[in-house]
Amino acid sequence: MTDFFNASHAVLPNRGPLLPLDKILDRPLTQERKIGVQVTQYISLLAVVANSEYIATVPKHLATRYADALGLAVYDFPMSVPTVPIYMMWAKALDQDPAHRWLLHRLRSIINQMT
Numbered sequence: 862m863t864d865f866f867n868a869s870h871a872v873l874p875n876r877g878p879l880l881p882l883d884k885i886l887d888r889p890l891t892q893e894r895k896i897g898v899q900v901t902q903y904i905s906l907l908a909v910v911a912n913s914e915y916i917a918t919v920p921k922h923l924a925t926r927y928a929d930a931l932g933l934a935v936y937d938f939p940m941s942v943p944t945v946p947i948y949m950m951w952a953k954a955l956d957q958d959p960a961h962r963w964l965l966h967r968l969r970s971i972i973n974q975m976t
């Protein structure tokens with residue numbers, strides 16, 4: 862935990878109340894992270910971290926997917942993190958469209974592989 866807060870972080874912009882770290886953890890952080898750089902996309906976070914001393918908090922499946930290619934070390938988050946629900950909205954009018962049914966099936970398959 863000490864190393865986490867002492868490190869310089871690469872972060873995404875604060876996007877309001879959507880997924881700030883203290884909201885994900887369902888409690889306020891006891892310390893502020895040291896923000897070293899801010900980028901706009903997850904892939905940019907990974908690229909910055911790969912070529913610097915920064916660390917970034919990203920979804921585990923993303924970190925492990927790119928770890929070898931970018932030479933990243935992946936560590937577990939130093940605090941317990943509750944499951945973050947993912948919701949998908951679907952227009953019933955698209956239920957019979959073959960292309961949309963294929964996309965829905967693919968998304969469900971990918972999500973099942975991640976859990």
